[in-house]
Amino acid sequence: MTKDDTPAPDDSYQLDRQVGFVLRRASQRHLSIFSELIPELTPTQFAALAKLVETGPVSQNALGRITAMDAATIKGVVDRLVKRGLLTTSRDERDRRRTIVDLSDRGRILYHQLEPRARLITRQTLAPLDRTEQEQLLALLAHIC
Amino acid sequence: MTKDDTPAPDDSYQLDRQVGFVLRRASQRHLSIFSELIPELTPTQFAALAKLVETGPVSQNALGRITAMDAATIKGVVDRLVKRGLLTTSRDERDRRRTIVDLSDRGRILYHQLEPRARLITRQTLAPLDRTEQEQLLALLAHIC
DNA sequence: AAAAATCCATTTGTATACCAACAATTCGGT
DNA sequence: ACCGAATTGTTGGTATACAAATGGATTTTT
Numbered sequence: 001m002t003k004d005d006t007p008a009p010d011d012s013y014q015l016d017r018q019v020g021f022v023l024r025r026a027s028q029r030h031l032s033i034f035s036e037l038i039p040e041l042t043p044t045q046f047a048a049l050a051k052l053v054e055t056g057p058v059s060q061n062a063l064g065r066i067t068a069m070d071a072a073t074i075k076g077v078v079d080r081l082v083k084r085g086l087l088t089t090s091r092d093e094r095d096r097r098r099t100i101v102d103l104s105d106r107g108r109i110l111y112h113q114l115e116p117r118a119r120l121i122t123r124q125t126l127a128p129l130d131r132t133e134q135e136q137l138l139a140l141l142a143h144i145c
Numbered sequence: 146m147t148k149d150d151t152p153a154p155d156d157s158y159q160l161d162r163q164v165g166f167v168l169r170r171a172s173q174r175h176l177s178i179f180s181e182l183i184p185e186l187t188p189t190q191f192a193a194l195a196k197l198v199e200t201g202p203v204s205q206n207a208l209g210r211i212t213a214m215d216a217a218t219i220k221g222v223v224d225r226l227v228k229r230g231l232l233t234t235s236r237d238e239r240d241r242r243r244t245i246v247d248l249s250d251r252g253r254i255l256y257h258q259l260e261p262r263a264r265l266i267t268r269q270t271l272a273p274l275d276r277t278e279q280e281q282l283l284a285l286l287a288h289i290c
Numbered sequence: 291a292a293a294a295a296t297c298c299a300t301t302t303g304t305a306t307a308c309c310a311a312c313a314a315t316t317c318g319g320t
Numbered sequence: 321a322c323c324g325a326a327t328t329g330t331t332g333g334t335a336t337a338c339a340a341a342t343g344g345a346t347t348t349t350t
Contacts, residue, residue, distance in 0.1 A: 013195065013260050013263060013264060014199075015192055015195045015196060015199070015212070017283065018263070018266075018267045019175060019267050019270045019271055019282070019283065019286075020172075020175045020176075020179060020188050020266065020267070020270065021188075021192060021213075022283060022286040022287055022290065023168060023171055023172045023175060023286065024172065024188070024213065025213050025286075025290040026168055026286050026289050026290055027165075027168045027169065027172060028213060028290075028337085028338095029289060029290055030164060030165045030168060030289075031165075031337085031338085032338095034165060035338090035339095042305065042306075043165050043166075043169070043306095044305085044306065044307095045305090047160055047166060050158060050160045051160060054159075054160070059328075059329095060328080060329070061327080061328055061329070067160070068166075068169065068170050068173060069306085069307075070307070070308060070309085071328075071329065071330085072307075072308070072309085072329095072330080072331085072332095073305095073306060073307050073308075075329070075330070075331095076305075076306075076307095077305085077306080080304095080305080095315075095316070095327090095328085096314080096315060096316085096328095097314065097315045097316070097327065097328040097329070098315095098327095098328065098329085099328080099329070115158050118158060118163070119158060121163075121165065122163045122164050122165070125164045125165065125289060126164055126289065128288045128289050129285060129288055129289065133285055133288075136281060136285060137164070137282070137285040137286070137289075138162065138164065138167060140274060140278055140281060140282040140285070141164075141167040141168065141170075141171050141282070142167055143273045143274055143278075144171050144174060144175075144270060144271065144273050144274065144282070145167065145170040145171055145173075145174055173307085173308095176307085176308085177308095180308090187335065187336075188336095189335085189336065189337095190335090204298075204299095205298080205299070206297080206298055206299070214336085214337080215337070215338060215339090216298075216299065216300080217299095217300080217301080217302095217337080217338070217339085218335095218336060218337055218338075220299070220300070220301095221335075221336075221337095222335085222336080225334095225335080240297090240298085240345075240346070241298095241344085241345060241346085242297065242298040242299070242344070242345045242346070243297095243298065243299085243345095244298085244299070
């Protein structure tokens with residue numbers, strides 16, 4: 001038998017096997033879980049609060065960098081959080097270009113209320129995987145960032 | 146020595162270890178690679194073309210479902226692609242609710258020009274991983290969708 | 291056949307996300 | 321001290337994304 005009777009390796013471009021597409025769908029599922037468990041904030045808004053808890057007051061652009069948002073995006077996020085009284089902003093007197101962003105009391109309280117739910121979001125998103133797979137996925141994703 | 150001198154398991158909530166955040170950053174890197182290799186289309190626009198090549202003409206909502214976009218999102222995508230002459234739309238006479246979306250000749254030609262670059266995008270995005278890891282990542286991501 | 295439920299496409303509103311351009315400020319090298 | 325370079329924040333523009341509401345068409349149920 002010289003003829004190959006195994007199915008040929010699929011050469012066609014299949015959208016569902018491309019990283020980009022699968023990443024988008026995974027993000028969609030995560031977002032769906034997030035907005036169900038934390039309807040009062042978006043993931044990026046929560047990220048801003050979380051990073052401010054970690055680091056304390058920082059400049060607006062710096063906050064953008066550590067939360068992976070560009071200057072235009074972080075501005076919108078900060079503006080909306082300020083409007084809701086969760087953040088405060090002030091001018092940096094040493095460097096007058098900078099706007100210093102910090103948590104308000106309400107912001108800090110809200111963050112600590114939500115943190116347990118945030119952990120749950122991660123757990124639920126990863127629920128289809130066992131412990132080992134969960135670690136693998138996080139490591140692999142971190143690798144391609 | 147009753148005292149534990151190994152570092153305590155980190156109990157703090159670290160943004161950088163949450164799936165949602167890592168997913169977002171991975172998507173960002175993918176998008177960056179995409180727009181460099183295919184500046185003429187967005188990932189979702191290309192996804193629409195790719196699925197139409199796979200399946201042939203479909204209703205607008207159905208196209209949204211197979212490309213993982215809701216009705217409002219797919220409408221915008223289709224509108225922009227029609228405006229650029231890459232898609233055509235027509236009323237379904239059997240079911241007058243439906244708008245049938247199909248590739249135009251230009252759309253088909255463009256898709257086949259871009260497909261090799263799309264494969265390259267996937268390859269470059271996954272480049273930091275070896276073959277085994279690439280398969281693992283895709284499988285794990287598919288699992289949490 | 292009439293009523294109810296469903297589906298399709300559209301519109302409005304909010305929130306990322308990124309690019310490009312801009313003014314004000316600060317920094318770096320000479 | 322000065323001047324070009326870099327940084328910071330802002331604005332305008334385009335493109336996802338999703339929720340909710342709406343009107344028209346079809347299907348299902350009764």
